[in-house]
Amino acid sequence: MAGTLQFSPDDRYNAFITTCREAPFGDGALAGTAVAVKDNISTAGIRTTCASRILESYVPPYDAHVVGLLREKGAAIVGKTNMDEFGMGTTTETSAFGPTRNPADPSRVPGGSSGGSAAAVAAGLVPMALGTDTGGSIRCPAAFCGIVGLKPTYGRVSRYGLVAYANSLEQIGPMARTVEDVSRLMSVIARYDPHDSTMLDRPYDHQPSAEIKGLRVGIPEEYFGEGVDPRVAGTVRDAIGVLEELGAETVPVSIPGMRHALAAYYVICTSEASSNLARFDGVRYGPAVDTRKSWHEAYQDLRLELFGTEVRRRIMLGTFALSAGYAGRYYAKAQVARRNIKEDFERAFCDADVIAGPTMPTVAFRLGEKTDPLSMYLSDILTVPANLAGIPAISVPCGRVDGLPVGLQLMGRQFEDERVVDAAFAYEQEVRA
Amino acid sequence: MVTESDIEHIAELADIGISKDEVPEFTTQFNAILDYFEVLDTVQGESAPAVGITNVFRDDEPRPCLPQEAALANAGSTEDGFIKAPRVM
Amino acid sequence: MKTIVGLEIHVQLATRTKLFCGCSTDYRDDEPNTHCCPVCLGLPGALPRLNRKAVEYGLKVAKALDMRVPEESEFARKNYFYPDLPKAYQITQYDKPLAVEGTVEIEDDEGHEKIVRITRVHLEEDPGRLVHVAGASKYSLVDYNRSGIPLLEIVTEPDMRSPQEARRFLNKLRTILEYLGVFDGDREGSLRVDANISLEGSERVEVKNISSYKGVEKALTFEVTRQKNLLRRGQTVTRETRHFMEGRGITTSARGKEEEHDYRYFPEPDLRPLRVADRVAEIDLPELPVARKNRFMAQYGISLNHARTLTGDPKLADFFEAVAGVDPVLAATWVADTLLGELNYRDMSIAAVPADRIAELLDLLKSETITDKAGVQVLREMLDACAAGKPCEPPAVIVEREGLARATGGEFTPIVQAVIAANPQAVEDYRTGKKGALNFLVGQVMKETRGRADPRELGRIVSECLDTGGV
Numbered sequence: 001m002a003g004t005l006q007f008s009p010d011d012r013y014n015a016f017i018t019t020c021r022e023a024p025f026g027d028g029a030l031a032g033t034a035v036a037v038k039d040n041i042s043t044a045g046i047r048t049t050c051a052s053r054i055l056e057s058y059v060p061p062y063d064a065h066v067v068g069l070l071r072e073k074g075a076a077i078v079g080k081t082n083m084d085e086f087g088m089g090t091t092t093e094t095s096a097f098g099p100t101r102n103p104a105d106p107s108r109v110p111g112g113s114s115g116g117s118a119a120a121v122a123a124g125l126v127p128m129a130l131g132t133d134t135g136g137s138i139r140c141p142a143a144f145c146g147i148v149g150l151k152p153t154y155g156r157v158s159r160y161g162l163v164a165y166a167n168s169l170e171q172i173g174p175m176a177r178t179v180e181d182v183s184r185l186m187s188v189i190a191r192y193d194p195h196d197s198t199m200l201d202r203p204y205d206h207q208p209s210a211e212i213k214g215l216r217v218g219i220p221e222e223y224f225g226e227g228v229d230p231r232v233a234g235t236v237r238d239a240i241g242v243l244e245e246l247g248a249e250t251v252p253v254s255i256p257g258m259r260h261a262l263a264a265y266y267v268i269c270t271s272e273a274s275s276n277l278a279r280f281d282g283v284r285y286g287p288a289v290d291t292r293k294s295w296h297e298a299y300q301d302l303r304l305e306l307f308g309t310e311v312r313r314r315i316m317l318g319t320f321a322l323s324a325g326y327a328g329r330y331y332a333k334a335q336v337a338r339r340n341i342k343e344d345f346e347r348a349f350c351d352a353d354v355i356a357g358p359t360m361p362t363v364a365f366r367l368g369e370k371t372d373p374l375s376m377y378l379s380d381i382l383t384v385p386a387n388l389a390g391i392p393a394i395s396v397p398c399g400r401v402d403g404l405p406v407g408l409q410l411m412g413r414q415f416e417d418e419r420v421v422d423a424a425f426a427y428e429q430e431v432r433a
Numbered sequence: 434m435v436t437e438s439d440i441e442h443i444a445e446l447a448d449i450g451i452s453k454d455e456v457p458e459f460t461t462q463f464n465a466i467l468d469y470f471e472v473l474d475t476v477q478g479e480s481a482p483a484v485g486i487t488n489v490f491r492d493d494e495p496r497p498c499l500p501q502e503a504a505l506a507n508a509g510s511t512e513d514g515f516i517k518a519p520r521v522m
Numbered sequence: 523m524k525t526i527v528g529l530e531i532h533v534q535l536a537t538r539t540k541l542f543c544g545c546s547t548d549y550r551d552d553e554p555n556t557h558c559c560p561v562c563l564g565l566p567g568a569l570p571r572l573n574r575k576a577v578e579y580g581l582k583v584a585k586a587l588d589m590r591v592p593e594e595s596e597f598a599r600k601n602y603f604y605p606d607l608p609k610a611y612q613i614t615q616y617d618k619p620l621a622v623e624g625t626v627e628i629e630d631d632e633g634h635e636k637i638v639r640i641t642r643v644h645l646e647e648d649p650g651r652l653v654h655v656a657g658a659s660k661y662s663l664v665d666y667n668r669s670g671i672p673l674l675e676i677v678t679e680p681d682m683r684s685p686q687e688a689r690r691f692l693n694k695l696r697t698i699l700e701y702l703g704v705f706d707g708d709r710e711g712s713l714r715v716d717a718n719i720s721l722e723g724s725e726r727v728e729v730k731n732i733s734s735y736k737g738v739e740k741a742l743t744f745e746v747t748r749q750k751n752l753l754r755r756g757q758t759v760t761r762e763t764r765h766f767m768e769g770r771g772i773t774t775s776a777r778g779k780e781e782e783h784d785y786r787y788f789p790e791p792d793l794r795p796l797r798v799a800d801r802v803a804e805i806d807l808p809e810l811p812v813a814r815k816n817r818f819m820a821q822y823g824i825s826l827n828h829a830r831t832l833t834g835d836p837k838l839a840d841f842f843e844a845v846a847g848v849d850p851v852l853a854a855t856w857v858a859d860t861l862l863g864e865l866n867y868r869d870m871s872i873a874a875v876p877a878d879r880i881a882e883l884l885d886l887l888k889s890e891t892i893t894d895k896a897g898v899q900v901l902r903e904m905l906d907a908c909a910a911g912k913p914c915e916p917p918a919v920i921v922e923r924e925g926l927a928r929a930t931g932g933e934f935t936p937i938v939q940a941v942i943a944a945n946p947q948a949v950e951d952y953r954t955g956k957k958g959a960l961n962f963l964v965g966q967v968m969k970e971t972r973g974r975a976d977p978r979e980l981g982r983i984v985s986e987c988l989d990t991g992g993v
Contacts, residue, residue, distance in 0.1 A: 041567075042566065048566070048567075050566070055566070057507075058507055058566070059506070059507065060560075060565065060566070060567070061499055061503045061504075061506060061507075061560065062560050062565075062568075064567060155486075159567075159569065160567065160568070160569050161567040161568075162567050163566040163567045164566070164567065164792075167791035167792050194571065195571060196569055196792075197569065197570070197571055197572065197792060197793050197794055198486075198489075198791070198792065198793075198794065200486065259472060259475075260472055260473060260475070260476055262469075263469060263470045263472050263473050264473065264476075266466070267470065267473070271788060272788075272791060274447060274601075274786075275601050275610070275611050275786070275788070278601060278603060278609075278610030278611065279564050279566075279608065279609045279610045281603070281610065282509060283508065283509070283516055283518045283605055283664065284507060284508050284563060284564065284565070284608060285507035285508065285509075285565070287509050288509030288510040288517075289509055289510070289517075289519055290519065291510070291517060291518070291520070291659060291661040292519075293519055294519055294520055295518065295519045295520060295521045295603075295604075295605060295662075296448060297519075298519040299448055299519075299603060300448055300449060300450040301450055302450075303448070303449045303450055304449065304451065304452065305450070309455075312449050312451070313459065313462065315447050315449055316440075316443050316449060316451075316459070317463070317466065319443055319447035319449075319786065320443050320446075320463075322601075322786035322787075322788055323446060323784050323786055324784045324786075327786070327788075329473070329474070330473065331788060332480060333473040333474070333476045334473060336476050336477075336478045336479065336480050337473060337476045339478070339480070339481060340476065340477070340478055372465075373462050373465075374462070374465045374466050377466070377469075446784060448603050485794070486794050487594075487794050487795050487796060487797040488794070488796055488797055488798065489571075489572065489793070489794045490571075490572055490573070490574035490577065491544070491571040491572060491573055491574060492574060492575075493537050493538050493539050493573050493574060494538070494539065494544060495538055495539050495544055495545070496539070496543070496544025496559070497544075498545050498546070498556060498557050498558055498559050499559055499560070499563075500556075501553060501554075501555050501556050504555045504556070504558045504563060504666070513554070513663070514553050514554040514555055514556075514665075515554045515555065515663035515664055515665055516555065516663070516665075516666075517661055517663060517664075518605035518652075518661065518662045518663070518664050519605070519661060519662070520654065520660040520661050520662055521604065521605065521652070521662060
């Protein structure tokens with residue numbers, strides 16, 4: 001029953017960068033389902049901008065592996081969603097195509113960097129969308145917009161075709177209004193791809209189950225401490241109470257390496273980004289370069305003109321962190337910190353099956369509220385540990401503070417994406433009933 | 434502590450343009466961020482060899498290439514099948 | 523003043539596909555940008571996939587050079603901006619190379635065996651190719667067909683003491699690589715060298731991008747002279763990078779940005795580490811040049827010089843073994859001396875020569891059907907045909923057509939008699955004991971018989987005629 005889906009959404013929140021008015025689809029598990037794709041995931045024949053002017057007219061000649069899988073299962077790719085430029089932000093305000101607004105409160109940001117995907121789902125424009133999560137970019141907007149988002153285990157979903165920001169941290173993942181739809185989308189995209197050498201052949205074939213009796217839920221003190229809005233913490237504690245009512249037991253755990261997590265994360269992601277983004281030189285793609293200038297001059301001018309401030313700031317930070325004389329102090333130390341955090345989680349997962357806490361320390365910010373980069377970075381503190389450790393983490397809506405959505409974050413052992421999905425599903429089924 | 438001239442040097446190293454009026458703000462922000470990064474000085478432990486999967490290979494079997502038009506499609510300027518770039522020297 | 527030379531050699535490995543993608547490596551003579559895919563064009567989102575064969579070839583070289591393969595090896599990014607480098611970083615190996623600590627045996631300038639130590643070998647990708655367009659508006663044209671071709675970088679210790687030693691080292695290394703079947707030295711640009719050279723006690727100079735064997739010796743010789751002249755004039759040698767201008771045979775300073783690179787290496791996050799040390803034991807090495815040289819001497823009874831020449835190129839050694847059957851010593855002389863000389867003169871490869879025809883020619887020589895001189899004539903006709911892409915006639919046919927069959931004694935007695943009759947002065951000189959006179963007379967007969975007679979046999983007949991006065 002292949003066909004074409006007409007798609008002309010009322011995009012009042014600026015969730016899309018590109019929409020496809022006529023989206024063809026085929027047969028399969030997602031036949032005719034409208035799926036939005038974050039604009040850093042390559043789509044053959046559909047421009048892929050990463051919300052950057054430098055890629056404003058870039059049309060990939062190939063599909064990302066996950067996009068191929070979506071097409072194979074009959075999904076209709078209806079558009080490319082807005083995001084922070086190259087994924088660098090927590091608000092979707094650094095987009096060259098203007099900020100996305102939060103459907104829960106249009107004066108607020110949707111979170112980022114997958115803010116467009118979250119807003120498109122939350123506004124009901126599409127039932128599901130793909131996001132990418134480098135340090136919380138799926139879970140943060142899911143929490144802020146009141147939807148469900150899963151960052152899979154590193155290596156479970158192919159990164160082939162995902163325009164790299166920080167290769168060792170990021171994963172493509174599903175976003176939807178329900179855990180069930182997140183799980184459905186996950187079972188389409190989590191398929192082995194030999195193009196991604198960091199992948200393991202661990203396909204996801206799972207029907208969510210609400211049976212969580214005896215599940216040990218670890219509560220890390222670090223997730224409820226300084227910097228976390230007490231009302232958000234309280235809402236999340238209530239949600240954990242619901243899990244307990246369903247037969248789960250809570251255990252205290254500790255992730256002492258958390259104190260290094262944010263610094264380690266920003267050193268690693270900016271270092272990798274400084275290398276990844278160096279290729280955007282206007283030669284192989286992008287606008288024509290001015291051949292009257294010399295190479296370095298043309299290259300510097302183009303990057304000044306076409307990269308946003310945050311992107312240039314992160315490229316410079318990463319360049320500094322890798323430079324001679326500083327790499328030992330920053331890059332090398334960050335790698336040690338990363339390993340320590342991974343080991344902290346491994347220890348914690350001896351006592352707990354999943355670890356629960358808030359997704360974000362606060363509710364959604366007002367548009368324009370975060371002007372200082374460091375204070376923006378600090379809001380990622382609860383999401384980056386899962387990326388550093390490579391473990392699965394899901395955000396599921398768990399109530400509101402000031403009328404704004406709050407997300408419950410559930411993290412699991414490596415390759416136990418199914419278990420975090422089940423825990424989130426059990427919670428969701430209970431509070432919906 | 435980085436100075437404004439450090440910032441200009443880093444921009445040069447990163448081969449990224451920076452306008453004069455941005456330099457003071459970048460310097461302030463860099464210093465705040467680098468102050469925060471100082472927590473890494475307290476990290477304990479040595480870097481260990483990588484763990485996990487190793488030896489991921491592809492067989493030496495040729496695959497089709499992109500047609501020349503597709504390879505050049507996104508390039509701003511081309512000439513006789515080449516991609517045009519500014520002179521290096 | 524001691525000259526100290528170390529080399530970094532970049533060798534294109536003869537895999538079928540590129541190092542990190544399935545694009546064919548057979549790009550020479552093809553249109554620009556036709557051997558490209560998202561990976562080797564560095565398109566956003568593309569990911570590298572390591573070619574197993576390239577790693578196997580690297581390990582083969584490591585084993586042949588008697589190297590140690592560390593437990594773990596890793597790829598890293600070398601970050602720099604250049605239009606031929608599509609990702610703005612080169613995937614290479616940095617602090618964890620594929621193999622370390624090897625040796626190559628060469629002859630020093632006095633003909634003694636010496637060891638050149640190999641520091642490391644590692645795998646990396648070749649950048650694309652730039653064509654510089656001059657004229658009113660200067661710009662570059664980029665072709666990414668070469669982008670991603672697998673390179674093996676081989677780094678030596680500064681163990682060579684002269685430009686000639688460096689060249690002998692390279693020849694030796696090339697031979698080993700060709701024996702291993704990992705490298706095709708006939709391909710243009712398949713071997714590129716950076717050389718470090720210093721005079722003892724002075725600063726080191728790096729000469730980049732030497733793209734031929736002869737170029738290495740030339741560039742280094744130029745540098746030795748330049749550096750010695752500087753010191754002689756009381757100046758000092760500056761530590762710097764210089765470029766070799768192949769056409770002019772000189773090196774020029776490459777000042778500026780290039781010298782202050784900060785490559786910001788870090789492990790390539792898109793590739794997994796290698797743990798391949800245990801695979802080295804399974805590698806079967808082919809017979810290498812030294813072993814083959816020794817076997818040639820033992821098995822075929824040929825001289826050291828012939829054995830060395832013949833085993834200097836695996837294709838030549840194979841050729842020799844294909845034609846050695848009837849008389850190995852005769853075959854060695856003909857292949858190593860005559861044939862190789864004729865090939866060099868024509869700039870031809872041994873691959874273009876049909877071994878069966880040469881074997882037939884050797885048969886004609888062995889059976890004394892033709893003389894050596896006629897043999898050379900036949901060989902030249904055969905090679906000219908091969909070079910022109912024409913079918914190579916059997917040597918017997920050429921002998922027949924050109925009337926080159928060896929003349930027998932009776933056949934040229936009348937000619938001898940005629941020559942003696944026509945040169946009374948020479949006959950007189952001979953009789954008074956002037957040995958040169960005999961050679962003169964033989965030469966005259968040779969001329970008349972167009973090389974079909976064996977000079978020694980002729981000499982015997984002519985002197986017999988003279989001595990017996992049997993005119």
